[in-house]
Amino acid sequence: MDVRQFVRLGRKIVAVGRNYRAHAAELGNTVPEQPMVFLKPTSSYVTQGRPIVIPPRVTELHHEVELGVVIGKEGRDIPKSSALSHVAGYALALDMTARNLQNEAKKKGHPWSVAKGYDTFCPVSDFIDRDQLDWSSCTLWLKVDGQEKQRGSTSNMIFPIPDLLAFISSIFTLEPGDLILTGTPEGVGPVVPGQTITAGLDDFLEMTFPVVGPR
Template sequence: MRFIRYSLGDELPRYGWIYQDHVGLVEGDIFNEYRRLEAGMPLERVKLFAPVRPGKIIAVGRNYVEHARERGAEVPEIPLIFLKPPSSVVGPGEAILLPPQSKQVDHESELAVVIGKRGKWIAAEDALDYVFGYTAANDVTARDLQKVDGQWTRAKGFDTFCPLGPWIETELDPADVLIHCRVNGELRQVGSTRDMVFSVQQLIAFISSVMTLEPGDVILTGTPAGIAPLKVGDVVEVEIEGIGVLSNPVKAL
């Protein structure tokens, strides 16, 4: 099933679900108790927002061997985790804004995991029971600032640096999912989650041994090789097999 956050006209965003390219309202809490109303509104008539408002975003660095190699970095022996602020989230069609502080902002296409229930010290074999669903993400990164700072908060934390969407897909096996990134229609990245150093289950187990995971939290699982700079006027598309395409234009701040 696919869940969205959407609005009609000037209305506030609300949760909905998709059935055969039509949208139905969801009443209640998608992470607890909810009721799906009839899907009668054509999807093309609604405005999509980021499908979740995360309390925290936990991202994983160098989780693909070839990406680590293209960065000239070692593959971590344990998951390399960092945080992106919720203020970095934007939805489908919203602009990625290039900040004046950076001269090189790169795209990073990623599978994102949306947590569905609270958990701490989650065993790997139970990890998928804590997943609500999956969406596409772009871990936008100011690469030059990442190198200068030596830690990643500023480089990863600018407003608009975490596009999510277009919706949450609840029926997906994350073990072998193709990931593509295109910029202006040109293929930049292609990979599969089967090539991740640490699987979704291992990441959830590791992260939950550090911090409690809450419903709506998002885990970015790492990017395949092929990262490259973005420039004003670009349109970057992250496509996740079984989910769909997340598209964002690039503009100057």
Template sequence: MADINYLWAPPAPVTLPVRGTSARLPVNRVFFVGRNYQAHAKEMGTTVDKATMRPVYFTKFAQMVVAAGGSAPYPPETQDYHHEVELVVALGTGGFRVTPDAAIGMVYGYACGLDMTRRDLQATAKAKGNPWDVAKNVENGAVVGEITPAEGRIPSEGEISLYVNGEVRQHGNLSDMIWSVPEIISDLSSYYHLEPGDLIFTGTPEGVGPVQPGDQLEGRIERVGTLSFKIAPPD
């Protein structure tokens, strides 16, 4: 096969470290579940009725994913940049219109993640009925810790916490999720042909709040993993 004559070099793939191996997980697409903890939904001014509602999703570019352990600048065009700690699901196989039982076998592993949000821009977009893209699709705004292989395990309970400069900001339990991991994968697969390398951020507990340049963030999920990340000065 002849070499492809690109006009410029294609971007390098986005990859994440995997616990216990030198191999890296290539990131495909990145999905997020909104309002999957009732207390967080309440602090955002709404409630969720699982009996009559389905999960709400949004996306970020894969290029917005950054591995934990480093730092990134405070983003432009916001005065209210918020942290949201989440369980991240990394898929190892694909599927379309799968059942919750079948969804379990699609999971490669889990990680602790941060969904960073320009909250002021999100509030303005909501008030005007506009899309949230610039509020959520933030450069370096999807922070992911080391991937822990699932080995058939579905985390249905365990503490999830976020600390800023050593002080707890968010604390909850995975058992508080409105939709479980298998339910989320099954529902999302009704919209998309899910693929290996897709990441799913599964929602955040209450306590979201602003960060400032210089803040050190530490996320922890029991039996899943941790992450650390620093907010650097703006460019």
């Protein structure tokens, strides 16, 4: 499989929550002792040229900018020491979150699948070859209607990428085309129909998505 086509051919999106201390703090969450993992369906992918759609049940949709890791080589129980050899490249991603639904789920002890899994809730950039990016110290940023909301360095991850791949592959076999979302820095917040999200990696890459209401 050509991993550049991960959006079309990838089998799963594995997301990591609370991987930046400041983000955990801003939502009043504790910092996890091991990676907090959840899944998003691949039907939530959306690429540039299409909008992020707010569904009828969602009264508060939040942006979360993240570095995505695209898997290039299958692996199970991957050692940290060789984890990066399983990486084909990267993508910038947004983990769009229906915060009102997530808060309801948290109170009931329910999973986050609904809050995280609607169509268009995983906007992504084009594929980035791994040699083009230093994953350990790149800057993620996000603007809403030109106003900066998020900016943070991947150097502040609680669990860096080798640790994440080792942990996740002890649960799920990682397959070519899978996408790992590595968590978001602080500054998450709401968007409403008519607004535009622009996000980037340093000055290297930029992507833009309009936000629209229910169809």
